[in-house]
Amino acid sequence: MSEKIRILVVDDIAETRENLAKLIGFESDMTIVGSADGGQQAVEFAKRDKPDVILMDINMPDMDGITATEIIANTVPESPVIMMSVQDEQDYLRRSMLAGAREFLVKPFSADELVNAIRHVHEIEKVKRARYQQAAPAPQPTGGGGAGGQSLRQVLEPERGKIITFFSPKGGVGRTTIATNLAVALHQSTGKPVCLVDGSLPFGDIAVILNMSPKAKTIADLVGAFDQVDAEVLETVLVSHSTGIKVLLAPPTPEAAELITGANIKKILETLRESYAYVVVDTWPSFQEQVLTMLDVADVILTLMTLEITSLKNVRVFMEIAEKLGYDDQKVQLVANRNDSSGGIKASDVEASLGRKIPHTIVSDGRALVLAVNRGVPFVISHRESQVAKDIFTLADKLSGAGEATGAATATPQKAAPKQGLRLFGAR
Ligand SMILES: Nc1ncnc2c1ncn2[C@@H]1O[C@H](COP(=O)(O)OP(=O)(O)OP(=O)(O)O)[C@@H](O)[C@H]1O
Ligand SMILES: [Mg+2]
Known part of the structure; x- marks a missing residue:
């Protein structure tokens, strides 16, 4: 029998605590291990008993839920907090996510919403722990070579192109x-x-x-022939674009996409980097094997986000996973897209909350983008003088090492990250 999810309920109103206990009581895989009527008590309980999930109210008399969450996120990070708030507390919601809450529920919520949120954050925490245990004792891959080993590798290996993978745990943020x-x-x-x-x-x-022409070749044309893939075979399915770049298009149907494995992707990307100085990879928000491979083989993962609370929440989870996967700060770099669009949070707040810098920013310019798309020409060509294009050229310079010196210009040796199918966002 699998272990139950151990839950701590924190709310100053006894009736709310009882209601939550009743709802959770119906679930055979969950159990309440404690309840607290204030933030102070919650922190003490969390430190002592490390519950699997903490349900936290915001407004409480002694120590409020946001302060308690901040302390717990820093001292007991293995106990994820789900914040509960009433509808018009948008600002609280924002602050609680910045404080480190993993999920929020807006009161009144249904039993389904409650148990789904609990299972969701618990599932992610479990994956993180499993990954951590696998990654922690692994020795450095350059066995005994140390820094000397790395430079030797650089000397002996032919020059490899750099793989730049765009990822975002949330859709529609501008990856493509x-x-x-x-x-x-x-x-x-x-x-x-x-x-x-x-x-x-x-x-x-x-x-x-x-x-591009609907008849253009795609990666799906390689299905059945992945064993024979080499630079020459790949060239036959790459499409030349008028801008001078080559493009490997996605399959024409989602069904065809299922025929392509992580191993196929690895072979394709490793082969491409032999002939191309830069291999830029678009992805979709998922942790399926194919995407994990695109992340693993990358030299740089540009993690695109918009400065909104939902984006922040997802990026936080991704950053934690990335850390467990052994990706260092040079490999995972944040890019704030639509940086100046209204309704968002400040970049400095996001940096403080995530505890890391956002090294790249791109302004919002809907007009240039729409005009460019209508013409079928990338905006870095049609609107070269626009700020959004300049921001992209700055990013390109940083990645190619032409701009300010940045570690991003050097390929980071990959750690041997284990790769099982992680399905966090896909399994809905
Ligand atoms: N810097 C920007 N300024 C203005 N609009 C932008 C900017 N970046 C992206 N957009 C717009 O945002 C929308 C989503 O962009 P895009 O399709 O590239 O996102 P995506 O992350 O690839 O989405 P999906 O998850 O659907 O693949 C598009 O309409 C695009 O024109
Ligand atoms: Mg896209």
């Missing part, structure tokens, strides 16, 4: 737009060969953005 324009900008500013890979296998739309 920015990946496409970055690929073109890298080619324009370095003059080197660039291949753009539409790794958003089930939902690829680069063909549309770049106005």
Whole structure:
């Protein structure tokens, strides 16, 4: 029998605590291990008993839920907090996510919403712990070589192109737009060969953005022939774009995408980097094997986010997972897209909350983007003088090492991260 999810309920109103206990009492995989009527008591309980999930009210007399969450997130990070708040407390919600809450529930919520949220944060925590246990004792891959071993590798290995994977745990934040324009900008500013890979296998739309023929070859044309894939075979399915870059398009249907495995993706990307100086990969928000491979083989993962609370929440979870996967700060770099669009939170708040810098920002410019898409021309070409294009060129310079010196210009050796199918966002 699997272990029950141990829950701590924190609310100053006894009736609410009882109601929550009743709802949770119906679930055979959950148990309440304690209840607290204030933040102070909650912190003490969390430190002592490390519950699997904490349900936390915001407004409480002694120590409020936000302060308690902040302390718990820092001292007992293995006990994720779900914040509960009433409808019009938008500001509280924002502050609680910044304090480190993993999920929020708006009162009144249904029993389903409650138990789903509990299972969701618990599931993520479990995956993190499992990954951590696997990753922690692993020795450094450059056995005994240390720094000397690395430089020797660099000398002996032929020059490999850099794989830049765009990821975001949330959809619609601009991955495809920015990946496409970055690929073109890298080619324009370095003059080197660039291949753009539409790794958003089930939902690829680069063909549309770049106005390509519906009859163009795609990665699906390789199905059945992955064993023979080499640089030459790959060239036959790459499509040339008028901007000078090559593109590997996504399959025409989601069903065809299922025929492509993580191992296939690895082979394709490793082969492409032999001929292309930059391989820019678009993805989709998922932790399926194919996406995990695109993340693992990447030299740099540009994690795109918008400065909104929902985006922050998802990025926080991804950052924790990335850490357990052994990806360092050079490998995972944050990019704030639509940086100046209203209704968001400040970049400095996000940096403080995530405890890491946002090294790259891209402004919002809907007009340039719409005009560019209508013409089927990337905006770094059609609106080269716009601020949004300049921001992309700055990003390209940083990645190619042409701009300010940045560690991003050096390929980071990969750690041997284990790769089982993680399904966090896909399994809904
Ligand atoms: N910097 C920006 N300024 C203005 N609009 C932007 C910017 N970046 C992206 N957009 C717009 O946001 C929308 C979503 O962009 P895009 O399709 O590239 O996102 P995505 O993350 O790839 O989405 P999906 O999850 O659907 O794949 C598009 O309409 C795009 O034009
Ligand atoms: Mg997309």
